[in-house]
Amino acid sequence: MIELEEAHLIRRCQARDKDAFCVLIEKYKKVMFGTAYLMTHDRSLAEDAVQEAIIQAWKHLPSLRLSVSLKAWLVRIVVNEINQQRRKKHISTVPLEYAREIADDCDDAETVMIRNEEHQYLRQALEMLPSEQKEAVILRYFSDLTTPEVAAVMGEREGTIKSRLNRALNRLGEILHKDKTLEEWR
Amino acid sequence: MDRTGLEQTLRDYFHAEIKTTEPSSEWWDKAISCPVEQRRRSRWFELMPKTRLAWAFLPLILLLVGGVVYGATSLIVELFQKYAPQIEQAGLAQELDLSQTIDGVTVKLERVYADSNIVLLGYTVSGPHEQYFSLGGLSTLDGQNLLPMVVTGVVPGSDVILGHWQPSERIAVISTYDASTLKGTPSELSLILETTVMNSPVTEVTTGPFRFEFNVPFHAGLTIDVGQNVEVDGVIITLEQVVISPWGTRVVLQSPNSDEDPLIVSLVPPDGNSVDSAFFTRRDASTMLYFTGDFTGQSGEWTVNIGELINDTTNQRLTGHWVFHFDIP
Numbered sequence: 001m002i003e004l005e006e007a008h009l010i011r012r013c014q015a016r017d018k019d020a021f022c023v024l025i026e027k028y029k030k031v032m033f034g035t036a037y038l039m040t041h042d043r044s045l046a047e048d049a050v051q052e053a054i055i056q057a058w059k060h061l062p063s064l065r066l067s068v069s070l071k072a073w074l075v076r077i078v079v080n081e082i083n084q085q086r087r088k089k090h091i092s093t094v095p096l097e098y099a100r101e102i103a104d105d106c107d108d109a110e111t112v113m114i115r116n117e118e119h120q121y122l123r124q125a126l127e128m129l130p131s132e133q134k135e136a137v138i139l140r141y142f143s144d145l146t147t148p149e150v151a152a153v154m155g156e157r158e159g160t161i162k163s164r165l166n167r168a169l170n171r172l173g174e175i176l177h178k179d180k181t182l183e184e185w186r
Numbered sequence: 187m188d189r190t191g192l193e194q195t196l197r198d199y200f201h202a203e204i205k206t207t208e209p210s211s212e213w214w215d216k217a218i219s220c221p222v223e224q225r226r227r228s229r230w231f232e233l234m235p236k237t238r239l240a241w242a243f244l245p246l247i248l249l250l251v252g253g254v255v256y257g258a259t260s261l262i263v264e265l266f267q268k269y270a271p272q273i274e275q276a277g278l279a280q281e282l283d284l285s286q287t288i289d290g291v292t293v294k295l296e297r298v299y300a301d302s303n304i305v306l307l308g309y310t311v312s313g314p315h316e317q318y319f320s321l322g323g324l325s326t327l328d329g330q331n332l333l334p335m336v337v338t339g340v341v342p343g344s345d346v347i348l349g350h351w352q353p354s355e356r357i358a359v360i361s362t363y364d365a366s367t368l369k370g371t372p373s374e375l376s377l378i379l380e381t382t383v384m385n386s387p388v389t390e391v392t393t394g395p396f397r398f399e400f401n402v403p404f405h406a407g408l409t410i411d412v413g414q415n416v417e418v419d420g421v422i423i424t425l426e427q428v429v430i431s432p433w434g435t436r437v438v439l440q441s442p443n444s445d446e447d448p449l450i451v452s453l454v455p456p457d458g459n460s461v462d463s464a465f466f467t468r469r470d471a472s473t474m475l476y477f478t479g480d481f482t483g484q485s486g487e488w489t490v491n492i493g494e495l496i497n498d499t500t501n502q503r504l505t506g507h508w509v510f511h512f513d514i515p
Binding site (some may be wrong): 011012014015016017018021022025026029030033034037038043046047050051054062119122123137138141142144169172173176 | 189192193195196197198199200201202203204207208209213214217218219447448451462463464465494496
């Protein structure tokens with residue numbers, strides 16, 4: 001498909017054009033769902049958050065300024081929805097061990113489990129991070145937002161996010177190094 | 187592992203993690219349609235250009251459309267059913283069976299419709315290559331050129347299309363032309379379509395020109411010269427004209443600043459069912475808003491409501507509402 005500029009599609013959404021809205025959501029649906037899933041590790045919760053985010057996006061698109069990154073705006077809505085769900089339902093992320101049990105119980109475990117050894121270590125390491133560091137890492141390295149966009153989504157200053165990401169990467173590096181050393185020792 | 191390596195590993199990990207958990211396409215269809223399903227508006231014009239810059243790229247626009255069910259009915263009929271259902275339901279589209287083959291490439295003109303707002307042409311292109319692109323020039327026999335608006339259709343091999351279509355036709359499209367410049371209201375239009383075909387946008391090998399001459403019934407509809415001014419916060423907008431045809435309704439406006447586009451515009455015909463504008467175009471100082479759907483035959487009070495203006499350059503928005511009322515006896 002040869003795309004026209006995103007700004008034109010946003011304009012059309014603001015004029016309540018459903019087709020333009022579908023095109024935009026189609027473009028960002030993976031990042032919306034992926035962000036929700038990585039933050040909750042629960043497919044149905046992620047789906048709920050994304051569904052609600054889509055409704056909110058349609059409702060509030062007319063007030064979106066064209067200078068704002070649409071992707072960051074949509075991710076922010078998704079994160080807000082997750083936070084609201086958490087407040088309502090006290091959702092916590094699924095512990096790593098439980099997630100592994102689910103994967104092991106699944107007939108199609110081959111496809112669910114991350115077989116890559118490095119990824120297994122990484123998964124463990126991420127679960128050991130404080131939640132705000134883990135969220136910043138997801139927004140930066142999965143949602144592919146810039147540091148200012150991560151700051152906007154999380155409602156923090158850019159400097160805070162920079163140091164949070166820095167601490168998270170240092171911590172991940174330490175954990176991974178330690179795990180690998182232990183594995184080699186065994 | 188250095189920092190760059192760790193960052194890349196994180197990216198790889200996250201993408202692997204979500205790969206098997208993405209919702210089905212049915213779930214997405216439902217999720218996306220949910221917030222807007224109550225709205226009544228056309229599904230026409232997937233990516234209609236709205237600015238002058240976009241219009242400059244118009245000849246390159248070929249839209250790939252999903253969800254068409256390929257059965258015994260021709261692709262062109264199904265495209266008309268999907269994108270101009272009001273025309274199909276009223277039985278106003280005319281079948282044609284005109285084809286021309288040059289150097290192994292065949293263009294087949296199958297279906298056509300014309301009214302005072304729009305001309306629709308449905309045609310297929312087949313040949314040895316995987317994909318073709320085509321947007322023909324349309325004119326009347328007496329030399330009036332009709333500006334192309336958009337090409338909507340299907341091509342094989344697109345992941346937008348459901349299923350695995352391997353047709354003999356390499357593209358099936360509806361080309362849309364602006365009929366607002368046509369002079370007079372003849373009962374029939376004599377048209378000439380002249381088009382070349384590119385075998386792909388990369389190599390730009392062209393075949394043609396293919397030339398078709400044909401006649402089509404012209405549905406003039408109803409033209410109302412309104413000439414009504416509404417002022418909000420010192421900004422005067424004039425509703426100049428409304429043209430109601432079986433395909434849709436065109437509302438012609440004038441505002442003092444040609445950089446300002448109307449936003450959130452609705453049309454309320456006498457039956458009370460509000461419809462949002464599908465797209466708009468500009469010509470000189472006038473803005474033409476199009477509302478798709480057959481509103482012909484409705485007498486009584488009509489309302490046009492402009493919610494906001496948005497500046498094309500500065501993105502500044504000016505809130506209305508500019509509300510126009512006019513009667514059709």
